[in-house]
Amino acid sequence: MKPVGLLTLQGDYEKHRQAFAALGHPTRNVRRPNELDDVSCLVIPGGESTTLSRLIDRTGLREPLREFAASHPVMGTCAGLIMMARELDGEAPADFGVAPLGLLDCTVRRNGYGRQIDSFTAEVAAGPLLGDDDPFSAVFIRAPRIVDVGPAAEVVADLDGEPVAVRSGSLLGLTFHPELTDDLRIQRAFLDLV
Ligand code: GLN
Numbered sequence: 051m052k053p054v055g056l057l058t059l060q061g062d063y064e065k066h067r068q069a070f071a072a073l074g075h076p077t078r079n080v081r082r083p084n085e086l087d088d089v090s091c092l093v094i095p096g097g098e099s100t101t102l103s104r105l106i107d108r109t110g111l112r113e114p115l116r117e118f119a120a121s122h123p124v125m126g127t128c129a130g131l132i133m134m135a136r137e138l139d140g141e142a143p144a145d146f147g148v149a150p151l152g153l154l155d156c157t158v159r160r161n162g163y164g165r166q167i168d169s170f171t172a173e174v175a176a177g178p179l180l181g182d183d184d185p186f187s188a189v190f191i192r193a194p195r196i197v198d199v200g201p202a203a204e205v206v207a208d209l210d211g212e213p214v215a216v217r218s219g220s221l222l223g224l225t226f227h228p229e230l231t232d233d234l235r236i237q238r239a240f241l242d243l244v
Pocket residue numbers: 095096097098099100127128129130132160161191192193194
């Protein structure tokens with residue numbers, strides 16, 4: 051299997067690298083279109099979607115990412131999910147020109163739980179994603195809220211009944227940061243899609 055690709059334009063990709071390394075999976079940085087040829091799947095990390103969106107355009111990655119996602123697994127966490135969404139909620143306070151890639155049939159609201167100070171950890175039920183009922187301790191940092199899920203996507207984790215992860219085939223978007231805990235079940239579930 052080719053290495054796991056990490057979109058290393060911006061954000062906390064180093065933590066993702068460590069998580070996959072702990073599972074014995076090498077990663078490879080993706081910063082330009084041709085680097086997508088060398089990876090089996092891709093992680094779009096959390097960070098700042100305004101910056102991520104701009105850098106994706108500046109590096110010419112927008113169309114190549116969409117093509118890659120049509121035939122390879124992609125996991126987006128937090129800002130990564132924002133980039134994978136079909137659209138942003140119009141009620142969001144200025145979205146600063148974030149243009150999502152439209153890979154997942156869902157609508158998200160940036161910073162939907164509040165500001166940095168409102169960041170939190172919570173136990174989420176991720177049975178459909180993990181295949182077990184043991185809750186996942188999820189870290190939410192200026193997380194987006196999934197405000198609508200369309201028919202092409204399925205909710206695979208929820209927090210008190212509200213979706214916090216959606217999947218469409220082998221495309222997975224999480225509002226939280228699985229790379230910030232020692233629980234590697236989500237990375238394992240993603241690798242199972244590869
Ligand atoms: N609030 C950030 C954004 O809108 C996402 C934060 C994160 O990725 N932890 O892009």
